Amino acid sequence: MKKENATLLSRSDISEGLFIIRVKPDFPIPDFIPGQYVALGLLTEENKLIKRAYSIASSPDQKDRLEFYIARxxxxxxxxxxxxxxxxxxxxxxxxxxxxxxxxxxxxxxHVVFISTGTGIAPYISMLRTANVWQHNWKFILIHGVRYEQDLAYKDELEKLAKESDLFHYYCTVSRASEAWQGERGYVGKFLKDGVVQVTPESNHLFLCGNPAMIDELSVFLTQRGFKEHKKRSPGNLHLEKYW
Ligand SMILES: Cc1cc2nc3c(=O)[nH]c(=O)nc-3n(C[C@H](O)[C@H](O)[C@H](O)COP(=O)(O)OP(=O)(O)OC[C@H]3O[C@@H](n4cnc5c(N)ncnc54)[C@H](O)[C@@H]3O)c2cc1C
Structure with a gap:
């Protein structure tokens, strides 16, 4: 029977219902590729294990813990x-x-464009934190969309990376921002639709992660412009990870 086999090391609360946890399994963390996911679970009072998939936000270079960014x-x-x-x-x-x-x-x-809503930023954090990802002459743009500005997890880390590296650019946008918010407003798709981020199937790989409605909408937009969905047996330049 499956049992609880890991310990929560620490948690950081980002905003109401959004939190990062760092977890140490009892077993050595297997090698993985940044962007991959694992099942987390808890036993109920009836000893039933409830499991769900979560993208790993930590890098495989970090061998002593796994990090996850979760929405309640x-x-x-x-x-x-x-x-x-x-x-x-x-x-x-x-x-x-x-x-x-x-x-x-x-x-x-x-030229790789990472687009995410909410906790869908997690796989990109794993990729950007991994040393060998920077050895392929890739350039990265990350676009993160959230409802409220306090939901912008990893913002400081990404702004620092953007300052330090010419190979990385970070955009964020807030759909229900307070009046005080001075940054971008609206949904992630606007960066593509307004031409702020220009993409062509010849030079770009697009990654979409998070809310399925965003992924469906932008997949239509991108396939109409010549992008092809990436599948295991038929490689393409449009990579999709729907969270529900
Ligand atoms: C490959 C993969 C990776 C994932 N990685 C992450 C991750 O890194 N972080 C994360 O928070 N979630 C992630 N998810 C979603 C996660 O697996 C669960 O579906 C989610 O946490 C809800 O679980 P639950 O048991 O609380 O709700 P459930 O009882 O399973 O679902 C209740 C309802 O909520 C809907 N739902 C599920 N997730 C959301 C959401 N975020 N917002 C609104 N409605 C939702 C479901 O469609 C369902 O109808 C991932 C999913 C997949 C397939």
Missing amino acids: VDGGALTPRLDKLQSGDRLYVSPKITGTFTLQGVPAGS
Whole structure:
């Protein structure tokens, strides 16, 4: 029977219902490719394991813990329970890490555009934190869309990276910003539609992660412009990871 096999090391609360957890499995963390995901779970009072998929936000270079960025879904089976966890609490981490939402097969020198809503930023954080990702002459643009400005997790880390590297550019946008917010407003798609970020199927690989409505809308926009969805057996330049 599957048992809780990992310990929560620490958590950071980003805003109401959005939190980052760092987890140490009892087993050595297997090698993985940045962008992949794993199942996390908790046992119910009836000893039933509830499991869901979560993208890993930490780099495979970090061997002693796994980081996850999680949204509590009110009424959901697992996330309200995950949101109650504190340091030292036990949870289940599947020993199998899997997924094809990675940079594998993206040609050297490509201009890579990462688009995310909410916690969909997690796989990109793993990629950008990984040393060998910077050895392929790739250029990266990351676009993050959230509802409220306080939901902009990883903003400081990404702004610092953008300052330090000519190979990385960061945009964020807020759909329900307060009056005080001085940055971009609206949805992530506007950067493509307004031509602020210009993409062509010849030179770009596009990654879309998070809210399925955003992914459906931008997939139509991009396939109409010649992008092809990436599949394991039929490689393309449009990489999709729907969270629900
Ligand atoms: C490959 C993959 C990677 C994922 N990585 C992450 C991650 O890094 N971080 C993360 O927070 N989630 C991630 N998810 C979503 C996660 O697996 C769960 O679906 C989510 O946490 C809800 O679980 P739950 O048991 O609380 O809700 P459930 O009881 O499973 O679902 C309740 C309802 O909420 C909907 N729902 C699920 N997620 C959301 C959401 N975020 N917002 C609004 N409605 C939602 C479902 O469609 C369902 O109808 C990922 C999903 C996949 C497939």
